[in-house]
Amino acid sequence: MSGHKYLVLNRTIGAALMLAGALVAGAAQADTASYSQWQGWVNSNGNGPELDKLSNMYTGAQDGALFNSYAAFTIPAGSYGSVTLKLNPMSFGDMGPVQIGLYDVSTPIDGFLNTVKFGAGVYNDLGSGHQYATATLGDDAVSVTFNAAGLADVNAAAGSGKLFFIGFTNLTLDANGLGTDAFAGVYINGLDRSRPPMEMDLGPALPVPEPSAWATLLAGLTLIGAMALRRRQA
Numbered sequence: 001m002s003g004h005k006y007l008v009l010n011r012t013i014g015a016a017l018m019l020a021g022a023l024v025a026g027a028a029q030a031d032t033a034s035y036s037q038w039q040g041w042v043n044s045n046g047n048g049p050e051l052d053k054l055s056n057m058y059t060g061a062q063d064g065a066l067f068n069s070y071a072a073f074t075i076p077a078g079s080y081g082s083v084t085l086k087l088n089p090m091s092f093g094d095m096g097p098v099q100i101g102l103y104d105v106s107t108p109i110d111g112f113l114n115t116v117k118f119g120a121g122v123y124n125d126l127g128s129g130h131q132y133a134t135a136t137l138g139d140d141a142v143s144v145t146f147n148a149a150g151l152a153d154v155n156a157a158a159g160s161g162k163l164f165f166i167g168f169t170n171l172t173l174d175a176n177g178l179g180t181d182a183f184a185g186v187y188i189n190g191l192d193r194s195r196p197p198m199e200m201d202l203g204p205a206l207p208v209p210e211p212s213a214w215a216t217l218l219a220g221l222t223l224i225g226a227m228a229l230r231r232r233q234a
Helices: 003-028 120-125 148-157 171-176 211-233
Strands: 032-035 038-043 058-062 065-074 080-087 090-092 098-104 131-137 142-145 163-170 185-187 199-204
Touching (some): 038 120, 080 131, 080 148, 098 185
Antiparallel strands (some): 032 199, 065 163, 080 142
């Protein structure tokens, strides 16, 4: 093989290895952690906790009312490939584990801050719209991964400096038609009035090579395979 052909071969293999290395490095990057700045509940009467920035997140039914809850995060600038919430729930009542739905929230931030009378519209908003995920919650820690709609909304909010709200509703109560007569639910982030923040882990988005880059990678891998075959035959 001429020196020129060796040079082309080495360059092709080198480019392929560099591209493969970049993909591996991207996959190895650590997640970015964000923590809830606000969290709490709103019941079907439109009431919420008293100006408690990190209240508990009761989601269910009690005292003749249904309860939805929310958590709000600041999303750092970046491009993310996955979103995972870490929940530490505690069940309430005799129902046991319940299914919770996670939804987008369209209510402006002013609808949540500095008030105890949120209004029924805010309660409804927390359990409707784009569904990001579902989770069965009892008394064990659970990690919940967002679907494509949730990931897209998080990336749209990244770096905006605005709070990103997530709504939680009790799908088990809704499905069984128990309504306000039930006395069961789940504290999504644990019991007590003041709770630690909820953790959101944001996984990095892997680089997406251009078609020409994929062609280089394929050519390099093909040549590596051909060289290995020739050595075996020799």
